[in-house]
Amino acid sequence: MCRKAVTVRGPVDPAALGITLAHEHLLADFTCRYSPAADEAAIGDGLALSDRAALLRDPAGYRVNLLATDEAAALRECAWFAEAGGRTVVDLTPVGLSPDVMGLRRISEASGLNVIAATGFYIDSSLPAWVEGLSVDELANRLVDEIETGGAEGIRRGAIGEIAVESGSDVELRCIRAAGRAQARTGAPVFFHVMSGILPQFRDMTDELIGLYRAEGGDLTRLVLCHQDGSGIDPAYQERLLSSGLWLEYDTFGSEGVFAFGDTYIQLPTDSQRIAEVAALVAAGHIDRLLLSHDICYQTARRARGGWGMAHILTTLRPRFAAAGIDEGKLMHMLVDNPARLFAFA
Numbered sequence: 001m002c003r004k005a006v007t008v009r010g011p012v013d014p015a016a017l018g019i020t021l022a023h024e025h026l027l028a029d030f031t032c033r034y035s036p037a038a039d040e041a042a043i044g045d046g047l048a049l050s051d052r053a054a055l056l057r058d059p060a061g062y063r064v065n066l067l068a069t070d071e072a073a074a075l076r077e078c079a080w081f082a083e084a085g086g087r088t089v090v091d092l093t094p095v096g097l098s099p100d101v102m103g104l105r106r107i108s109e110a111s112g113l114n115v116i117a118a119t120g121f122y123i124d125s126s127l128p129a130w131v132e133g134l135s136v137d138e139l140a141n142r143l144v145d146e147i148e149t150g151g152a153e154g155i156r157r158g159a160i161g162e163i164a165v166e167s168g169s170d171v172e173l174r175c176i177r178a179a180g181r182a183q184a185r186t187g188a189p190v191f192f193h194v195m196s197g198i199l200p201q202f203r204d205m206t207d208e209l210i211g212l213y214r215a216e217g218g219d220l221t222r223l224v225l226c227h228q229d230g231s232g233i234d235p236a237y238q239e240r241l242l243s244s245g246l247w248l249e250y251d252t253f254g255s256e257g258v259f260a261f262g263d264t265y266i267q268l269p270t271d272s273q274r275i276a277e278v279a280a281l282v283a284a285g286h287i288d289r290l291l292l293s294h295d296i297c298y299q300t301a302r303r304a305r306g307g308w309g310m311a312h313i314l315t316t317l318r319p320r321f322a323a324a325g326i327d328e329g330k331l332m333h334m335l336v337d338n339p340a341r342l343f344a345f346a
């Protein structure tokens with residue numbers, strides 16, 4: 001029996017997914033990261049060039065930069081991606097970032113793209129009060145229900161994630177355990193948002209999270225560690241993770257600026273560094289466990305607002321991958337074959 005991938009318009013043959021971005025946010029509200037800038041009142045719709053300058057310097061300082069809730073804007077980004085040959089977008093927007101699965105279905109219908117929606121829970125500070133009171137079982141039941149029946153909206157989710165851990169609080173760890181249980185019950189792929197790619201001090205905690213997930217029955221070959229861009233400076237860390245069977249995701253292509261983290265900002269790697277690290281992993285024989293995406297969350301990353309947008313890997317970066325030794329076949333292996341394997345579970 002051929003397993004199907006689950007899109008917002010129903011299960012599809014995985015061969016129909018085509019070029020797939022495994023980690024994006026078409027509709028999401030990132031105001032859990034909001035930390036007001038002194039001059040926020042001076043920013044209008046954030047579309048002026050002078051606004052862009054402010055938004056790039058202080059991404060979480062302006063609400064307008066954190067609100068990706070406009071369907072028409074998401075559709076424009078989808079159109080550019082489709083024009084470049086893209087076929088499927090995975091929206092990993094969990095509870096805490098205002099997931100909108102009905103909106104995702106409308107976007108899928110209007111754009112003609114496959115959209116895979118997810119079920120999950122973001123960092124503790126983003127979560128509504130009702131999540132805090134749920135047991136591991138109750139959390140797992142919700143994940144399973146949204147995958148198997150489509151939950152309240154009746155639209156089945158095709159992935160679990162992104163399950164986010166930053167503080168490592170009790171509720172975040174319960175969500176990790178729930179994800180392991182829900183994975184074992186459904187077979188769905190799981191995405192962990194962890195900081196260990198860019199921040200070495202989070203690597204021990206990531207090992208613990210993987211242990212919790214595994215203890216609940218979660219399959220490591222269905223687990224993706226998100227945001228691993230930059231971790232290539234520590235090949236032993238990457239090798240340890242990959243040898244356990246899980247996936248590494250390079251998912252912030254195009255993002256070369258800063259990411260708001262608590263009251264600080266993290267300088268992100270460059271695309272050149274990402275490509276070099278991916279090329280090294282491919283040369284080391286790990287091509288079957290790599291995913292590529294843009295994880296567009298700040299509005300400034302969108303093409304309509306002057307950013308690189310969702311067609312960046314396919315257009316701007318394609319020749320740069322080739323120059324680094326990742327020819328078209330290898331690139332398509334990571335953008336087509338790998339997602340087709342990972343998302344086929346139903």
Ligand SMILES: [Zn+2]
Pocket residue numbers: 162193194226227
């Ligand atoms: Zn994330």
